[in-house]
Amino acid sequence: VFVGCLLLSAPVFGYLGDRHSRKAMLSIGILLWSGAGLSSSFISSQYSWLFFLSRGVVGMGSASYSTIAPTVLGDLFVRDQRTRVLAIFYIFIPVGSGLGYVLGSAVLQLTGNWRWAFRVTPCLEAMALILLMVLVPDPPRGAAEKQEEVAMGGPRGSWCEDVRYLGTNWSFVWSTLGVTAIAFVTGALGFWAPKFLFEARVVHGLQPPCLQEPCSGQDSLIFGALTVATGIAGVVLGAEASRRYKKANPRAEPLICACSLLAAAACLYLALVLAPTTFLASYVLLALGELLLSCNWAVVADILLSVVVPRCRGTAEGLQITVGHILGDAGSPYLTGLVSSTLRAGRPDSYLQAFLSLQQSFLCCAFVLALGGGCFLLTALRLERDQARARAPGTGTLPRTPSTRAGLRAELTGQAASATPSQ
Known part of the structure; x- marks a missing residue:
């Protein structure tokens, strides 16, 4: 509800x-x-x-x-x-x-x-x-850029026009898909990781089998503490890396998100593979993966604010939240459990097989993280173009006719030429 x-x-x-x-x-x-x-x-x-x-x-x-x-x-x-x-x-x-x-x-x-x-x-x-x-x-929209009227993007349009504009903003589209991948994995981990860690301890002989639910209370507490600690550290690390790196590379923000997701995918994969043999290494790698995932939250918000005109930012935030939850953490716990139950159906009923089934279902999460990293790489390809479009006069929800596209292209070309030093 x-x-x-x-x-x-x-x-x-x-x-x-x-x-x-x-x-x-x-x-x-x-x-x-x-x-x-x-x-x-x-x-x-x-x-x-x-x-x-x-x-x-x-x-x-x-x-x-x-x-x-x-x-x-x-x-x-x-x-x-x-x-x-x-x-x-x-x-x-x-x-x-x-x-x-x-x-x-x-x-x-x-x-x-x-x-x-x-x-x-x-x-x-x-x-x-x-x-x-x-x-x-309650500042005027676009006040920070000191171009309140320009950044507003022309006359106020309808919600459908706002959505149409956002649908043509490829940096927003690809970064939203990247956020969806993060939400998918965090939802699955939050629901199933304590059970996975408990069953790993049972397989290693560190914990007696549980005969009555709930069984993973201690692991839930440990995983929750890890989530809070890595969440705080990850947000600080991601924001500071973005602040420093974008001075040298204007595409720093999506590149940081892409690298962190690809590295998190590798950490999650290794944590799953090593869990049957090395429990401590699995815990460390899982915590590192959580840290890398948390690096993205502030950076993704910064991307959205830089590529969307101020008049549409609320709609963009709302759509990103809705898409991220519907395609992400709303269904990922169920899908992970469904895959685990399907794999377990044809195997002997034992704690080892239950653990292996859940382990293999989690491998899908590593694949989803890799896809999310690819989405942020595609965001990097479009970032500067969409940032320039968001800063240009008359952009936003206005229909993009051939004449307006040509005018925008000519204006951006003129700005680039004026910025080039004379020989």
């Missing part, structure tokens, strides 16, 4: 964020998820459908923030500052997730009732709402 509502509402908030006050949209999002979280703590078991409905409302609130907040940062900062601020923004996603587990567990131990965890967090969300209203400005 949460994921479904997030997917459906992300394009809606993207559309609204491109046309109305983004500060108001963010405030509505905070009110939605804090109000839904607080009210869900008072729902009795006989009204369980209301609890699921509240989870959907929380998903809607989350969609508003994940869609609109990066576009506000894109209009407040530019170049190196933007990269650093996006890194800080994405660092707090794993930090917040980890603190949520810690706070929820602490409140449960103190009160003996899980409902109080849903009554504490709205206090923090109320503070966030006050800080948002008092401290955060």
Whole structure:
């Protein structure tokens, strides 16, 4: 319910964020998820459908923030500052997730009732709402580039025209497919990696077989801690590498994403292959793969902000989130489990065969990461062209007739000629 509502509402908030006050949209999002979280703590078991409905409302609130907040940062900062601020923004996603587990567990131990965890967090969300209203400005779209009217891309078009423009923006298309590959693998790992690690310890004789579910509690805790730690380190590493490397290479951002995904694919493959023989090496390689995956989040957001005109950035964020989840982590846990069950069906019923079936189903994830790396390589081929198009006057949702294409080409050629030093 949460994921479904997030997917459906992300394009809606993207559309609204491109046309109305983004500060108001963010405030509505905070009110939605804090109000839904607080009210869900008072729902009795006989009204369980209301609890699921509240989870959907929380998903809607989350969609508003994940869609609109990066576009506000894109209009407040530019170049190196933007990269650093996006890194800080994405660092707090794993930090917040980890603190949520810690706070929820602490409140449960103190009160003996899980409902109080849903009554504490709205206090923090109320503070966030006050800080948002008092401290955060609502800059004009394109303000950071100091070309508000030029960067807006002409008269306001419809949502369909925005989507049509984004469909011809190949840097956006290829980077979205790369993000989808990342989401596919992170979704599969988050669901199945603790079970895989538990079964690996059983095969190595480090853990007795489990006869009653849940079995992988310790491995879930360890993998969760690894995810938080590598998430923080990866975002910082990716953003800093992008900031430094793009001074020498204007295509640095997609190249960093491509290299990190290809290296993560190799780490995941080696972790799977070595798991039956060397458990510790498998753990280390899996953590390294998680680190490399996390290098992409801030960098991908920077790519989107640089290749899409400011007037369409909210719609672009919403579509990227929706496509990434629908084709990525929404189905990858099920597909991984389906492949594992299919492979296991024709084998003897044993812990070793269960482990090997899950290991082989995970190999698909390494292949998907390699495809994602290829998508970012294709992004690098188009990046400079789409960045120039986003900066050019009159681009955006306007129909691209032959005359406008010729005019844009002539203008870009003239800019390049004027920038060339005379001999």
